Amino acid sequence: MKTIAVCSGGLDSVVLSHKIASEHELLALLSFNYGQRHSKELDYAARAAARLGVPHETIDIRAIGAHLTGSALTDNVDVPDGHYAEETMKITIVPNRNAIMLAIAFGVAASRGADAVATAVHGGDHFIYPDCRPEFIKSFEAMQKQALDGYADVSLYTPFVNSPKSEIVAAGAAIDVPFAETWSCYKGGELHCGACGTCVERREAFHLAGVEDPTQYEDPDYWLKAVEKGAA
Numbered sequence: 001m002k003t004i005a006v007c008s009g010g011l012d013s014v015v016l017s018h019k020i021a022s023e024h025e026l027l028a029l030l031s032f033n034y035g036q037r038h039s040k041e042l043d044y045a046a047r048a049a050a051r052l053g054v055p056h057e058t059i060d061i062r063a064i065g066a067h068l069t070g071s072a073l074t075d076n077v078d079v080p081d082g083h084y085a086e087e088t089m090k091i092t093i094v095p096n097r098n099a100i101m102l103a104i105a106f107g108v109a110a111s112r113g114a115d116a117v118a119t120a121v122h123g124g125d126h127f128i129y130p131d132c133r134p135e136f137i138k139s140f141e142a143m144q145k146q147a148l149d150g151y152a153d154v155s156l157y158t159p160f161v162n163s164p165k166s167e168i169v170a171a172g173a174a175i176d177v178p179f180a181e182t183w184s185c186y187k188g189g190e191l192h193c194g195a196c197g198t199c200v201e202r203r204e205a206f207h208l209a210g211v212e213d214p215t216q217y218e219d220p221d222y223w224l225k226a227v228e229k230g231a232a
Helices: 011-023 040-052 087-092 097-111 134-147 165-174 197-209 222-231
Strands: 002-006 025-033 056-060 116-118 155-157
Touching (some): 002 097, 011 040, 011 116, 011 165, 097 116, 134 155, 165 197
Parallel strands (some): 002 116, 116 155
16 A cells, blocks of 8 residues: 655654554655644654655645634644643644645645555544544545545545554554654653643553653653543
8 A cells, every 4th residue: 555644743643654664655754834833843754754765745834824823833822731631722723734734645645646645643632633533534535535536546544543642652662663753742842841732642651551751851740640630
């Protein structure tokens, strides 16, 4: 299966990229600059592509991202600390982000004769991100089948869509993914902050998977109280 992987440089998408390279034919890693508050993660996507020996292409959609306002990931809005299970995390939604990126990725895949586009949406995203849920994935793939009917047959590959992040960590450990070469933190500092939603989720996932976390966090213990609060 010739596959183009959407890769942000985060843990999930880098594990996905390694998984595809080990099981299928990875054609390229595709990243998007949508005006996110930092582009540090894109450097990690480039490193993953170099490691896997495939092209890394970054598509600039900042002009589109500038209109997707109201998110802590694109506007001058503080990134909230805490667990993804908290309502406050909805401020990190970038409206229609995945739909826009995947539509572009499908166009690229169709033009290059790829069989699939892969994205690393997973079960932990379902609470706050509607365009990461199984219903969206199924509907989007059906829409693309119609959009490309008679021109190309491209599938949407989402092996983690029903998996918790801990299973992604376990899958990555099984194929020796260098976790230190991934970036999750929304704040984009020198180190992972340890307190934003994606840092908390990352730290918790390693714990649940029983895998050593090589990540350096500014606050390595914040996740414990965040998880406790989120479960309350």
